[in-house]
Amino acid sequence: MYWESIxxxxxxxxxxxxxxxxRAIQDCYQELVEEWDAEGLTVPYVPMExxxxxxxxxxxxxxxxxxxxxxxxxxxxxxxxxxxxxxxxLPCSLEEADRFHEKYYEQATQYVQPYPGLYPLLEYxxxxxxxxxxxxxxxxxxxxxxxxxxxxxxxxxRERFIVSxxxxxxxxxxxxxQLALERxxxxxxxxxxxxxxxxxxxxxxxxxxxxxxxxxxxxxxxQHQPNAEFSQFIQLxxxxxx
Numbered sequence: 001m002y003w004e005s006i007x008x009x010x011x012x013x014x015x016x017x018x019x020x021x022x023r024a025i026q027d028c029y030q031e032l033v034e035e036w037d038a039e040g041l042t043v044p045y046v047p048m049e050x051x052x053x054x055x056x057x058x059x060x061x062x063x064x065x066x067x068x069x070x071x072x073x074x075x076x077x078x079x080x081x082x083x084x085x086x087x088x089x090l091p092c093s094l095e096e097a098d099r100f101h102e103k104y105y106e107q108a109t110q111y112v113q114p115y116p117g118l119y120p121l122l123e124y125x126x127x128x129x130x131x132x133x134x135x136x137x138x139x140x141x142x143x144x145x146x147x148x149x150x151x152x153x154x155x156x157x158r159e160r161f162i163v164s165x166x167x168x169x170x171x172x173x174x175x176x177x178q179l180a181l182e183r184x185x186x187x188x189x190x191x192x193x194x195x196x197x198x199x200x201x202x203x204x205x206x207x208x209x210x211x212x213x214x215x216x217x218x219x220x221x222x223q224h225q226p227n228a229e230f231s232q233f234i235q236l237x238x239x240x241x242x
Contacts, residue, residue, distance in 0.1 A: 003209065005184050006125060007160075009171075009193030010136035010146060012215050013233070014118055020111035026052055028103045036091075046088045055084045067197050073137075077101045109145045115233035121240065122155040131184055133160030135176060135191070137198065140166040159183060171195075172202025190227070192236070200226050211236070 011017035029051050036043050058080040066076035078097045085092035125132060132155050136143050143163045147153065152161065162180055169176035171193075181189060190209040193199025194216060203210040204224050212220075212229040213236070228239060 003130060003188050003190040005131040005133065005180075005189045007133040007135050007180055007189065007191050009191075009195065009199050009213075010134055010143060011138070012194040013192060013199075013213050014134075014150060014152075015112050015114050015146070016215075018216070019113070020108045022052065022056075023111045024104050024107035025055060027107045028100055029055075031103065032100065041091070043090055044088060046090065051084065051088065054087050055080060058083045067195065074098070105139065105142045109142070109149050112146050112149045114150055117234035117237045118150075121233075121237050124237075124240065126155055131160070132156050133162065133180060133184070135162045135171060135180055137164040137170050139163075171198040172205065174202065174206035177203060177206035177208055196221055200224060211239075 008014055026048055029048055033048075062071060062076055062079050062083075065071040066073065071079065078094055081097035081100055082092055082094070122132060134147070134152065134156060140163045144161070147156075147158075147161050160180070160183065162176065164170040164176065167176065167179060169179065171177075177189075177191070188209070190211065191199060191203035192211045192213055193203070194213045196212065196214075196218060200210045200212045200220075201222055201224050204226070210224075210226040212226045213233065214229055214231050215233070217231065230236060230239070
């Protein structure tokens with residue numbers, strides 16, 4: 001095995017964040033509607049599917065601003081929520097946006113399911129003495145819950161599961177990749193992730209190898225050259241087993 005250490009992103013890399021996202025967001029919207037009904041509020045009727053489609057539109061629309069750090073995570077989430085509510089002329093506030101997302105985080109973990117091929121690949125890499133890890137942006141408690149739900153502790157020690165909030169660094173900052181190297185001291189490190197700027201550019205700028213796991217079909221935005229690009233996780237198995 002050429003690579004001594006292989007780190008992964010988490011969301012949309014080891015599992016389908018989009019599936020968990022859709023199910024949990026819909027749950028939270030349904031709960032919100034029930035709260036309005038219980039409070040006797042008169043609001044326009046908006047079918048769940050219509051509300052979610054607009055919410056997803058704004059999630060994608062503002063993503064670039066978040067990815068390029070024009071928006072913090074909190075502001076990004078607030079903008080997509082408030083923009084959706086304004087679209088349908090529904091009541092909202094920044095405080096409600098924050099509460100909505102807190103509920104979303106609580107709901108989302110139950111829908112986290114590993115991509116096909118995840119465990120066989122981790123087993124194989126572990127058998128080759130490759131040191132495995134994760135570097136993920138996000139809230140510590142939320143990402144740790146996913147770590148447990150996916151049973152990643154079987155393959156990745158907790159100290160190699162690096163969460164941006166906990167270490168006060170975020171991808172694509174090279175410092176968060178350097179932190180991982182300090183914990184491992186490898187000569188050859190590879191990073192696998194689904195976000196071009198955060199995962200691929202961040203890793204390459206830090207001197208790592210990189211694989212673009214383009215599960216969302218997003219275009220490259222720079223001239224950086226990853227070691228490979230795939231659209232499905234299962235393709236990684238063939239890549240490493242060749």
